[in-house]
Amino acid sequence: MALITGLCLIAVSILTAALSRLLAEEMSAWTPSIIRSLIKFAVGRLPEHHRERFEEEWQSHVNDVPGQIGKLLAALCFLFAAYHITLNDRRAREREVSFFAQLDDADSVATTLVNLILNNEELASMEGIDSLRREARSALSGLKESFDEVAALRSELPDARLPLIVKVLHPVMAYRFAASKGRLLLNAKQTKEMTAKIVTLLEKLKRLQSNQ
Amino acid sequence: MGTQPRMTTQTLKVLGALMSRTQDEISGAEIARSTKLASGTLYPILLRLEEAGWVESRWETEAPQELGRPRRRFYQVTGVGLRKARSAFRELVVPLKEFAWR
Numbered sequence: 001m002a003l004i005t006g007l008c009l010i011a012v013s014i015l016t017a018a019l020s021r022l023l024a025e026e027m028s029a030w031t032p033s034i035i036r037s038l039i040k041f042a043v044g045r046l047p048e049h050h051r052e053r054f055e056e057e058w059q060s061h062v063n064d065v066p067g068q069i070g071k072l073l074a075a076l077c078f079l080f081a082a083y084h085i086t087l088n089d090r091r092a093r094e095r096e097v098s099f100f101a102q103l104d105d106a107d108s109v110a111t112t113l114v115n116l117i118l119n120n121e122e123l124a125s126m127e128g129i130d131s132l133r134r135e136a137r138s139a140l141s142g143l144k145e146s147f148d149e150v151a152a153l154r155s156e157l158p159d160a161r162l163p164l165i166v167k168v169l170h171p172v173m174a175y176r177f178a179a180s181k182g183r184l185l186l187n188a189k190q191t192k193e194m195t196a197k198i199v200t201l202l203e204k205l206k207r208l209q210s211n212q
Numbered sequence: 213m214g215t216q217p218r219m220t221t222q223t224l225k226v227l228g229a230l231m232s233r234t235q236d237e238i239s240g241a242e243i244a245r246s247t248k249l250a251s252g253t254l255y256p257i258l259l260r261l262e263e264a265g266w267v268e269s270r271w272e273t274e275a276p277q278e279l280g281r282p283r284r285r286f287y288q289v290t291g292v293g294l295r296k297a298r299s300a301f302r303e304l305v306v307p308l309k310e311f312a313w314r
Contacts, residue, residue, distance in 0.1 A: 080252030
């Protein structure tokens with residue numbers, strides 16, 4: 001009985017050794033394609049403008065990691081990286097949208113306030129109101145011009161950034177895109193400054209009213 | 213240029229690794245090795261630092277066909293990044309020193 005058990009144990013251990021070797025070989029044969037698939041999957045979760053860059057970068061990162069298990073772990077971690085990059089990108093876009101929404105609000109509030117200064121008959125008799133109204137009129141027309149330019153530039157620009165391939169193949173387009181984006185930011189800043197100017201005018205009006 | 217990046221321990225580790233080699237560029241895999249950060253944590257940080265203008269990156273100049281492997285992307289801290297990182301480290305060191313003297 002003991003002999004049979006011993007023989008069985010020997011057979012099982014030989015079989016296990018052969019199987020584990022086979023499994024290891026299978027694993028090492030499959031790992032590169034698993035890694036490629038994981039990177040492809042992670043890259044597919046990224047915002048479009050980051051995909052090309054990270055596909056190559058992550059492939060090269062995995063190449064530099066020693067050992068199959070290390071490579072596999074690094075590739076798995078790219079899923080987390082993709083999740084965080086996408087999340088950060090979405091947050092940045094939301095911040096941008098909220099900035100322009102604030103600008104829209106500021107424009108409508110500023111217009112209402114300036115119209116109040118220009119059309120309020122009770123203010124007509126106030127000393128210094130004529131120069132204040134002139135300033136208000138010019139501030140409002142400046143604000144309108146600036147705001148219209150912001151709106152035009154925003155409609156020209158695509159929401160996402162230009163992909164790297166477009167930047168390389170169409171440098172002129174990339175330059176125009178960057179210039180438009182720069183002008184947009186400058187105009188947005190100017191619009192904010194104009195709104196601040198109108199707020200200053202209102203403060204002046206308040207001072208005039210308290211002096212009367 | 214985007215908003216200022218959050219100064220987490222991991223961000224400081226990445227900045228430390230980049231600042232230790234200001235003269236030459238360093239790839240993502242090398243940064244991961246020296247900071248012991250997982251790739252899932254490292255790349256979002258690098259991207260945030262790059263968008264803030266603290267770090268710049270470029271591809272390896274040789275073509276992948278010549279190299280026989282995908283190109284590496286090299287990172288280097290910018291002048292602005294260096295200044296901001298130094299001030300962040302200073303801000304961190306002062307309270308630590310105060311704590312140590314107590």
